[in-house]
Amino acid sequence: MATLRQLEYLVAVVDTGSFTRAAELLHVTQPALSHQVRALESGLGGALLERLPRTVRPTPLGRAVLPHARAALADAERLRAAARRTVGLEEGELEVGTVHSIALGLLPPVLRAWRKLHPGVRVRLREYPHADELRAATAAGQGDLAVGPVPAAWDGPVRELGVEEFALVLPPDDPLADPPGGVLPLAALADRDWVHYAPGHGLAEVLDGACARAGFRPRPAVRTEQTAAAPVLAAAGLGPALVPATVLPPGLDAAVLRPDPPIHRPLAAYTRTRPDRLTTAFAELLAARARP
Incomplete structure (x- = not known):
């Protein structure tokens, strides 16, 4: 040879x-x-x-x-x-795995800033409905960087990004649409039928867990597989929705309230091995944009 x-x-x-x-x-x-x-x-x-x-x-x-x-x-x-x-961050391709809510909320402004800084570096997104699927795919070698809820028992590098805050969405004419300070106890909605998420969707577990801590189980009026559809359905009067605050569409005709107690989940960027310079640069930009 x-x-x-x-x-x-x-x-x-x-x-x-x-x-x-x-x-x-x-x-x-x-x-x-x-x-x-x-x-x-x-x-x-x-x-x-x-x-x-x-x-x-x-x-x-x-x-x-x-x-x-x-x-x-x-x-x-x-x-x-x-x-x-x-x-030198001039060319290349970066493959980023994430969950649906982050692809809709946190990532778009980060990707826009990345494009301005490094126009020759392409980004490919892989989106998953559940954080467990994201973790498994990353562990199996798919993607250079995962962005999602903090993974449990992860052996590789993990960079914490802060928390994903959740909001309650009600139609503007709902009797509970104007609580003091814009804060509504979750238990006040125990008798409602909810805009829920499809089984296997990561946000279904977030909603069920939050309601269980408030002492009730949410009854689904409708289940959706699309994160972006939940606030729109809630605004249309199908029931309250619990959504990541970053996915709320501009100009939504709805009451957007803060739940009591607050609901959030920690986020992180993580890799299988020590990240290269390209992946590190994206994670640094992501961390700078994710934190208040």
């Missing part, structure tokens, strides 16, 4: 017409260069160079091999250049 070093030595000898000049150009000793060329010839099964009194020229086998050697060296240089550009 030919190595890149052997191919580089072959091309240098052909281009300079001399083992001595090629060795000087590559800053190696002539015996070392000659040894590598002989090893390449042995591996390919024949002489590649004809040694003449005043010059060196390729044999027919050498002429056949030479274009492929040049192409391999050019490919290697392009690979090194691409790596340098990625390390």
